[in-house]
Amino acid sequence: MMIVMRADATQEDVQSVLACVEELGLTPHISQGVERTVIGVVGDSRNVHLDQVLRQPGVDRIVPITRPYKLASREFNALDSVFQVGGIAVGAGNVIIIAGPCAVEDRFQLLETAHAVRQAGAHLLRGGAFKPRTSPYAFQGMGEEGLELLAEARQATGMPIVTEVMEPEKVQLVSQYADVLQIGARNMQNYALLHAAGASQRPVLLKRGMSATVEELLMAAEYILSHDNRRVILCERGIRTFETATRNTTDINAIPVLKAQTHLPVFLDPSHSTGYWEYVSAIALAGIAAGADGLMVEVHVHPQRALSDGMQSLKPERFAHLVSQIAALCSALGRRMAPPEQIPTPPSERLEWST
Amino acid sequence: MMIVMRADATQEDVQSVLACVEELGLTPHISQGVERTVIGVVGDSRNVHLDQVLRQPGVDRIVPITRPYKLASREFNALDSVFQVGGIAVGAGNVIIIAGPCAVEDRFQLLETAHAVRQAGAHLLRGGAFKPRTSPYAFQGMGEEGLELLAEARQATGMPIVTEVMEPEKVQLVSQYADVLQIGARNMQNYALLHAAGASQRPVLLKRGMSATVEELLMAAEYILSHDNRRVILCERGIRTFETATRNTTDINAIPVLKAQTHLPVFLDPSHSTGYWEYVSAIALAGIAAGADGLMVEVHVHPQRALSDGMQSLKPERFAHLVSQIAALCSALGRRMAPPEQIPTPPSERLEWST
Amino acid sequence: MMIVMRADATQEDVQSVLACVEELGLTPHISQGVERTVIGVVGDSRNVHLDQVLRQPGVDRIVPITRPYKLASREFNALDSVFQVGGIAVGAGNVIIIAGPCAVEDRFQLLETAHAVRQAGAHLLRGGAFKPRTSPYAFQGMGEEGLELLAEARQATGMPIVTEVMEPEKVQLVSQYADVLQIGARNMQNYALLHAAGASQRPVLLKRGMSATVEELLMAAEYILSHDNRRVILCERGIRTFETATRNTTDINAIPVLKAQTHLPVFLDPSHSTGYWEYVSAIALAGIAAGADGLMVEVHVHPQRALSDGMQSLKPERFAHLVSQIAALCSALGRRMAPPEQIPTPPSERLEWST
């Protein structure tokens, strides 16, 4: 880090900072400008209490030089991370599509949607059993019953399951059913949950908080990685800005920025990042064009009957069209979608689920 | 709510929406404009799955008429809520000051600071034993040992304790030591934690999330209130904007807005909302001038040695000066600070704590 | 519009609002809810002074039903606008690429860059002669001399010219040289300039202000359209948010939102919307994938010597690669780039311009 002194700092102030830096076990390095003195600090300052330096008299501000995350950084791992999720390689340049309903609502809705998205070309099935809702009066999810339906859908379609976990003490339960633990935007800095998800050694899909910077997202990933759990997928899902024409503002820039700064796979959720199904396909394509490793798309067989987020859910036909467009776009840009063969064959005969 | 139809909606579309509204047990009411039709919906639509209506063909958007929170609203309770916290009346027009270090670091630091802030006129003592940190490599707090030190500080000074709880399963533990459970900005939408804090029946200080709207803050309070726990203090602590000159942007407007929309007491944390001690006093005074019921201020006996947030901590002398200014300002505006007599006498003789 | 009354509004309040609405020449329409009364207003309220109603006692808020812009709206013109700019059709589903240096710096730099971008497949040439700069001490552009160089570059390459105008009284001068007048982000609400550009009857490329909503961008376009100047290109160039990893946040959502709400062509400037050349190609492709009608890209033959925005300028080789990727992406999605034949042949022999 560099310590920038005020223009009116005295020699005494500078000496005091030098002493403080040395006391912290680091090596200071003076750079004398015309107007100001800057003190470079050599050594690993990640664990250092910067505040101790910041409050020294004469200090204007501190400029970090190294990034605060380590395990998540490209410098730590120059090559893209690749790992298996229920038999499917994520991050290998394979474009992966996660699809399914916002919430598990009932057996029929889930199984019908699961078959439809698998048919259309999706690789993983999403569906929420525990739902974070702004209002305590809104539908909060089916809970464990929902998890059982998800397991049934995996059985029926072969698709690995992605589902959200909202509390540390539910990590074990959800892990019994889910192939990928999803940590939602509201919980991106729920550190107890990040620790528990890290310790579970399950793959984790970590959504960016709606006001989190890219750096904070990487720091949250660092919590999981610090448990030596390397299977972390980052997911941009829109940030909060002044614009109200859409539910959130898709930070499409975050895709190439993340690809430059981290080796972890980067996904986009165009459903939450727009909030309106009319815009989902355009933004899904934009995400892939920008370099995303995958998408997470809400699909519902009957969006107008959805208990949540129906407004942003695609119908299966439209989703199928989107998948074919993504495949064409991948070819045009020299990339490819993960081949359907990667999806495991259903371990059992197709269950009877039709109404 | 009002359902606004598209300009090109057909008669059939309108009929279909009417049928859907009736199916949901509500009464529709047509209002035919020159360009568009608007359908008013009479009945309590709080539990209704709006998405079902939103996805009807011909629907442009839905405009909520009633606010989504209920127990937190002024309409539910026209008079300011007043309740006791460790013998001190909060919300009675009494201005209350919570002060103390960001984190409990050691016995000496805590007790010295506690005595200093009590001496200066603070009413409650703050101090974090569990600390949410952006980096997994930063100091995470002393944990239960910190709670024990807080209890000792209460014993020594008589001041009730405010301290943060970050996980549902720690609510019981923290409640054994704390007079007020603090829920931090990052956890404002940690619903399991809100439920647990509500169920504990302890007073709760709920900080606004850094990208939460005023309405979302009130919805989060609603989670706690729905457990019939009425002792909720709301705390503005700055929101995230494009401005980087300060750590956060104090949303001073939120003070009068909250006072208009809710009966709950409204506090301001000028330490986090600015991030620099140089600006804390100015913003603390602004908060009281804007109508806040209290403040939460970080004070540290040796800010330059603080393990966290030293940059935004006041020294005791400066804090004492601030308290005297607040008292003068209260007099000028016809308000008053809670009298020091309200702070309980230390239940024991003053402990020996000096080094 | 709908007038939402407060829950505690009296019958008298309602009557007073009804009278006021009628006085304004509009027809009120009462809708009585359980908790609140809502008054629909029938008639064109675009010119009505809403404030008069808003200040009536008992009024909670006003909800606009019709959008405030008219000539720019899809409802006014359901089909995409198509118009000629220097012989090239804009908005016909043709993807158009505007490229060139941020600023005109000297004859060699401009001509070399112009030939390079034309060679690479760009359709229009950009280059600033008048530069808006945050600092009065920064390079402010070459002024009229720069315009003359732009004219020379058009002469040499056949490419129509896009260049910025910053003041109403310069509109006439710039119109003598430019095929398209660019109005920059900082001037999006410079109404005198909008009026002057509208009156000039020149095509206008209107950039979105960095904190302007989509609706405000359309209202700014309305100023130009109200002069019966229909040749307006809208250009997303990034908005200001809390994220500092990039210079601005590309509001990619704005592309499909604008395409839905207006008939005007919609462009994206990925250079300003990211601020770093490393991210420009990814976001340029994303823009086309999201449905943009064109791009505006900064290209510089020697970015490291650029007097402004070198950091976000592509080198010609990289730009040429981007153009080929765009062409492939267009094919994949069933769109096409404007054919190079549309660029007029240089009216003169290629000038001698090499150093």
Added chain:
Amino acid sequence: MMIVMRADATQEDVQSVLACVEELGLTPHISQGVERTVIGVVGDSRNVHLDQVLRQPGVDRIVPITRPYKLASREFNALDSVFQVGGIAVGAGNVIIIAGPCAVEDRFQLLETAHAVRQAGAHLLRGGAFKPRTSPYAFQGMGEEGLELLAEARQATGMPIVTEVMEPEKVQLVSQYADVLQIGARNMQNYALLHAAGASQRPVLLKRGMSATVEELLMAAEYILSHDNRRVILCERGIRTFETATRNTTDINAIPVLKAQTHLPVFLDPSHSTGYWEYVSAIALAGIAAGADGLMVEVHVHPQRALSDGMQSLKPERFAHLVSQIAALCSALGRRMAPPEQIPTPPSERLEWST
């Protein structure tokens, strides 16, 4: 400035940057860290084309050390600027109140309001003759006729006039009538206007753009100051954020930040920064408590008939109450309002203006 090299920068990269820095007439200074090299640059880099350095291979980013503004900075002028505006000292620690209608609408409205605000204790009269409006269909102001009415109001009340100018070529006209030229938020980066206002040598009230940083506001002031026009008042008027409960978000932090960074007087406009008259008084008091040198408040004799901004205008009685609160608050904090004697006596007998 400090040039931070990438972790993987080669020795050659470093040498190349050193050469480039020297070529720019500056002195480089190497600081070798464990992971990265940082190059300090000694010399005045305000006029230097940073882009030339930024595009060097191996460069990660540039960290400015000195602030980009100079004449506006506290370092340039440690003492508060004090200057006369129509006989009233601004910035002397005197709290100044500017009040009046948003727009001049007619003679009766203006004169009645002018007398009312003078009576209540305001020092300067505001009123817009040229109005920037989002919609081309909204009332655009009375123009020169409005300026004449303002002159009449000054004649009648003795109050100096503050009114907005929106175009460079109107600066001369408006200067004939106005004591203070107001530059509105939308024009904060209208550089031709800033130059013209600077050259006019009139006092200028410069409003912060709705997405401008504090630093950009000071850079805009620098444009005016560079014409040796030192009479610049800065005015915070709310910034644009995600919060929609108020029209803008008052950046109250900007008050003490500006007071620390500049010697220029700092005002607050609580009418625009909130957008609702209910919140204006609370925020006006907050502004003074935070250290503002003055306020700009919209007052209208009949807000419900206002042609613009009636929603945020105070009635005269409420304004008078606010002024008395401000006076009490000033006393409590050891400050004072400018004494009414400073307002010049009307040069003529009171005109007959009543209807």
